[in-house]
Amino acid sequence: MITRRATLAGAAALPAAVSFGARAADTPGVTATEIKIGNTMPYSGPASSYSSVGKADAAFFQWLNEQGGVAGRKINFISLDDGYSPPRTVEQTRRLVEQDQVAFVFDALGTPTNSAVQRYLNQRRVPQLFVNTGADKWADPEHFPWTIGFLPSYRTEAQIYAKHMLRENPNARLAVLYQNDDFGKDYPAGVRDVLGRDWDKRVVRAITYEVTDPTIDSQVADLHASGADTLLVAAVPKFAAQAIRKVHDLGWKPLFFMTNVSISVGSVLRPAGPENAVGMISGQFCKDAADPAWDDDAGMRQFKAFMAKYLSSADITDGLYVWGYAVSYLLWKVLERCNGGFSRENVMRQATNLKNLELPVLLPGVTVNTSPTDYHTIRAMQLARWDGRSWVRFGEVIEGVAT
Known part of the structure; x- marks a missing residue:
């Protein structure tokens, strides 16, 4: 039943x-x-x-x-x-x-x-x-x-993004937007694990939103004004879609990382406008039903x-x-x-x-x-980049250990 x-x-x-x-x-x-x-x-x-x-x-x-x-x-x-x-x-x-x-x-x-x-x-x-x-x-x-x-682990996921950011641009200027709870806070913690004493030099702005907020447009505008060239967003689908749209509307072109809990084509990318998220990077651990690569x-x-x-x-x-x-x-x-x-x-x-x-x-x-003694059920993921139609995986499957 x-x-x-x-x-x-x-x-x-x-x-x-x-x-x-x-x-x-x-x-x-x-x-x-x-x-x-x-x-x-x-x-x-x-x-x-x-x-x-x-x-x-x-x-x-x-x-x-x-x-x-x-x-x-x-x-x-x-x-x-x-x-x-x-x-x-x-x-x-x-x-x-x-x-x-x-x-x-x-x-x-x-x-x-x-x-x-x-x-x-x-x-x-x-x-x-x-x-x-x-x-x-x-x-x-x-x-x-x-x-x-x-x-x-969200914290491990954030570590993976921070390491990729530094490989792409050792002088990156990072902005972080995260939900003001234990979900969101794991992301700046993971970034800090990687940056250590360079946090103040590399992170130009880190701000939160409340799940009760109607929109996060003002937060995204604030991050854009910081001069950041890299953006990490840890938000649930409703706010993830808003962030994608606002970044596009501002004409901002950061190296854009999105939490893997908000990358669904149906619940995030389609509402945000698939074309508005081109180039965005996230981590995957499951196959994507929207990706024709898995048809067979x-x-x-x-x-x-x-x-x-x-x-x-x-x-x-x-x-x-x-x-x-x-x-x-x-x-x-x-x-x-x-x-x-x-x-x-x-x-x-x-x-x-x-x-x-x-x-x-x-x-x-x-x-x-x-x-x-280890309750981390799934420890690996692979980076993927949105091309406007599907997530294109790149690099190797990365296994991390949460701090």
């Missing part, structure tokens, strides 16, 4: 006290016929573009249930709208855990929203599994052993067949559907490895012991690797 409520229609790893011998029968949300999974997603609000991830999750579990589920159990996926509002996330997460009695929370989206419930879930020993954000804080098994992320790829054909059957009215160029498919596929593989033992402890054990796991829509050379 798939339930999507509200606005959606249609050691260092685990505490020594935790017993891996707990039976599934003792686990809330697990019965002989069902595994109940909770999720929060911004189906409304300023980050509602990301709701495509939740829709893909729900469709994937529909497919999985039609195949018989996992170990004879169907997935009951309960996805609630939090509007990208941390207080609402707290309310909805408590409902999932205390009323709906889910086995675990999976693929909840957003850095500020997940931050609001991280301590609560860890105190209750409820897995906060494959959080859909790249904040570095999700890889802290010593303090938060029940939380593991999914996306590549087996994994992409599998994804497109899935979309045609379960989300036929969706915009397949929206790369967020690929992300949802990838992380749901990953959870399926983790649940298979549980061998019918779906205690919360065993689910975390399997999720944190993955080696070179391939997913159909990850780029070649990008695999899933976790260990009890």
Whole structure:
């Protein structure tokens, strides 16, 4: 059963006290016929573009249930709208855990929203599994052993951009625009890791925006006036599209880096005007359904067949559907490895012991690797440049280690 409520229609790893011998029968949300999974997603609000991830999750579990589920159990996926509002996330997460009695929370989206419930879930020993954000804080098994992320680290991503900037122009003058929360702050932190004492010399302006702001036009104009020749933007899709349009309208031609969470053709580039983003650089870890280079790829054909059957009215160029498919596929593989033992402890054990796991829509050379002491699920990406029609990858797949 798939339930999507509200606005959606249609050691260092685990505490020594935790017993891996707990039976599934003792686990809330697990019965002989069902595994109940909770999720929060911004189906409304300023980050509602990301709701495509939740829709893909729900469709994937529909497919999985039609195949018989996992170990004879169907997935009951309960996805609630939090509007990208941390207080609402707290309310909805408590409902999932205390009323709906889910086995675990999976693929909840957003850095500020997940931050609001991280301590609560860890105190209750409820897995906060494959959080859909790249904040570095999700890889802290010593303090938060029940939380593991999914996306590549934002901080590592920013390090990759800073290094490329210096290769292209050792005398670059960088401007940074970032969201004023843990998501955004990882980007200047990553740049600082690379620049060190040269931060003041290379970064001419670094300013923030609030997710409640109506536009970021004034911030972009401010950065343009700084004289910067390089720009890094860490923004959610709504504001990423605004930034692209404003940079173009100003006639500004910086070396332009955009966070990889806001490079979807359907949700960012098309609203911004594809021609306005030509030359923009980002990092990729998934294949792009809008890129004809993958037309004959087996994994992409599998994804497109899935979309045609379960989300036929969706915009397949929206790369967020690929992300949802990838992380749901990953959870399926983790649940298979549980061998019918779906205690919360065993689910975390399997999720944190993955080696070179391939997913159909990850780029070649990008695999899933976790260990009890390293919760960085995906550590590699490849730079790509937008040419007006598709993302053109260049260079090698780069594996980074977050600081």
